[in-house]
Amino acid sequence: MNAHHPQKFAAAMLVAILICIGAVLVGPKVNAAADGTITGSVKLNGTAPHMKGIDMSKDPYCVKANANNAPKLENVVVGSGGGLENVVLYISEGLTSPTESTAVQVFNQKNCMYSPHVLAMDVGETFKVETSDNTAHNIHPNPNPMTGNIPWNQSQPPGAPPVEKSWKAPEFIEVKCNIHPWMHGWFAVVKGPYATTDADGNYTIKDVPAGNYTVTAWQEVYGKQTQKVTVAAGGSAKADFTFQAK
């Protein structure tokens, strides 16, 4: 059939090829340009619980490293105006395509504490565990192996090279150091874009494609809260959360 109209066939093929190339080139760009944000703040209503001071006397290095401040537990950290720090915000419903994160975040052991106390990350995202301390730590996350996240335990003596890892499934994973039992932190593994509140309780989730979403706020003591938001192409949606002090 086409043999009788070779020019018509060639033209049709050319158009088809151009459309394909166009789709490949334009497709992701359209998405990137339209990415929006979800912003807001997280507050604690009521009196913040007392955070116990930490007795580090079993390791003189740790005592010396904290000589100028009184180290406290960090389960609930409230900043100015009742802002709640270390709350993880993520999209729990509504994401249609997986995200790709290239940033390699650092979870550091500094002055015998974890910095940050909570490290949020995407499933499959590589992160580094480092140590700035001149005392030995062991980094020992304890996920539930049934989720697909397998626990491991590695030593980090002074000058140890960073440990690079990632997690397979969404889970809030507790991390501890057996040598310094007060050291306690979290790997908050979520699917898709995420944010962690700053010292004033503010956050911005970036790179959110247009759509209708459920945003979840997770705090290690107070648990989860959710809100529905609509993000317009390139727009910004707002979601403020308030947790009630127990």
Place this chain on the structure above:
Amino acid sequence: MNSQLMRWLRLLSMLGFFAVPTLVVAQLTRSQQEEWLHTPAVTSHVGDITGDANSGRVKGDYRRYCVGCHGELGDGNGEVAQWLDPPMWPKPRDFQLAIFKCRSTPTGTLPTDEDLYDTIGRGLDRSAMPIWNVFTKQQRVDLVAWIKHFSPRWQTEKAGTPIQIPSEPEVTADRIKAGQDVFARVQCWKCHGVTGEANGPSAATLTDDQGRPIAPFNFTDGSRPKCGSTDQDIYRIFMTGLDGTPMPSFADNIKPDEAWDLVFYLRTLQPHNEFNGREREIAKQIGLKPLNALKLSQ
């Protein structure tokens, strides 16, 4: 009256119907495990022996010898488990989680068939797990296959790649001294103590992954290491870590050659045994002194 009661009863039974599946999600069921029993992942190979989880005999062996501690579902909750109080008596292994202390594979990976086979034959010192040398090799290899049908992990994961252990060099005074430096540098003493007496500053607060108290290994009281007593075993223990316990892997922080130095130094901390004659002799000759705790903690 009666019909109203019936309605309530119906509602209650419906609630029950919905409650059951929620429980199933929370815990593995026997029927799931029965399915895994017939999958290719549930087999084992040690040397030229192939294990069969469906051998008929293995089910009887597990029932007779293992179920009392490890439980019908392999969750470590057998009838006897409640009487085992850590740290004196560690709780039985939970085969559903499939996290094992004694591995030749890196931390965070499944052990090899041979690792599990060795543990059954070796037993675990200072625990209720005896040496099962009454079993034939075939029975032990079959039990390895049987252990694997308790956890979904064997369906999706492969055993880790065993770490390479270079051939053992000759013990020298220099190596023993270098081993002591490694002991100081990576701070084994934080838990095991400067003299290896399990009395380091962090020893008293150690807990396992389930939050139960656990004691570090005491090198000085004649105890046998849980995962084997040979030089190769000791090397493997600190280079893979004992998963599920506070003992981490040192693979990233001790080079293979240094690892042998550390093995030789650790031998000097032990009372005389069948492995450490040479190390103790050299330590005596050179007047090796324990590390200075005060100096270390500055």
